[in-house]
Amino acid sequence: MYGINNSTIKEKILILVAEIIYLIIAYYLLFITYEKSAISLGLFIALIITALRLTAMMFIWLPRGIAMQEALMNSIAFGIYYLGFPILMITSKQDPNLTILIVGWILFLGGSMLNTISELLRKPFKDNPLNKGKLYTGGLFKYAIHINYLGDCLWVLGLALISNNIYSLLIPLGLFFVFIFGYIPKSDDYLQNKYGQQFTLYKQKTKKLIPFIW
Numbered sequence: 001m002y003g004i005n006n007s008t009i010k011e012k013i014l015i016l017v018a019e020i021i022y023l024i025i026a027y028y029l030l031f032i033t034y035e036k037s038a039i040s041l042g043l044f045i046a047l048i049i050t051a052l053r054l055t056a057m058m059f060i061w062l063p064r065g066i067a068m069q070e071a072l073m074n075s076i077a078f079g080i081y082y083l084g085f086p087i088l089m090i091t092s093k094q095d096p097n098l099t100i101l102i103v104g105w106i107l108f109l110g111g112s113m114l115n116t117i118s119e120l121l122r123k124p125f126k127d128n129p130l131n132k133g134k135l136y137t138g139g140l141f142k143y144a145i146h147i148n149y150l151g152d153c154l155w156v157l158g159l160a161l162i163s164n165n166i167y168s169l170l171i172p173l174g175l176f177f178v179f180i181f182g183y184i185p186k187s188d189d190y191l192q193n194k195y196g197q198q199f200t201l202y203k204q205k206t207k208k209l210i211p212f213i214w
Contacts (some may be wrong), residue, residue: 008067011070011071012066013069014072018078026044026086029086034090046159085160092163094165094166107155109157110154110155110158111156111157112147114150118141121140132196145191147209159172180209
């Protein structure tokens with residue numbers, strides 16, 4: 001997950017192929033086995049946006065190396081999003097609620113932008129050889145150490161609301177716990193070992209995930 005500088009093209013192609021397969025299955029679930037509707041179309045569009053954004057991040061905007069373990073874990077996670085939400089939608093017995101759908105789209109778009117913009121603002125700093133060995137604390141990362149993870153939580157929560165099934169909320173809740181007990185501690189250990197006192201000072205004055213709260 002950290003410290004991989006080569007392109008690892010095979011791992012990225014694995015993720016891309018998995019995404020394409022998931023989207024094909026999602027299309028079948030939402031439009032072949034399920035009555036065509038505005039909310040099913042909306043969910044599929046949101047999944048397409050997610051796939052395009054994540055693929056652009058992986059190949060164009062932030063082309064860092066990806067270990068095979070991370071590629072496999074990401075492929076499994078994407079399966080939960082691309083297949084889990086369509087399955088939950090087509091099995092839902094709830095009537096669509098316009099307010100919840102609007103809130104869902106706001107969270108989905110806002111979270112997607114938060115995740116992407118925070119990373120892109122950091123990229124010029126990371127690409128500058130003069131900043132080697134320096135910890136980036138600017139941009140949106142001045143509000144929370146893992147502000148990009150917050151964006152992930154928000155766009156997945158948005159997908160859950162768009163899918164119109166109360167049980168969909170278990171997916172963003174699970175993701176939140178994965179970040180809290182897995183990704184964030186692991187990332188903090190990596191940053192502490194790499195940047196030492198820089199990270200110590202940074203975490204003393206900066207919230208961990210949610211600005212102004214935690």
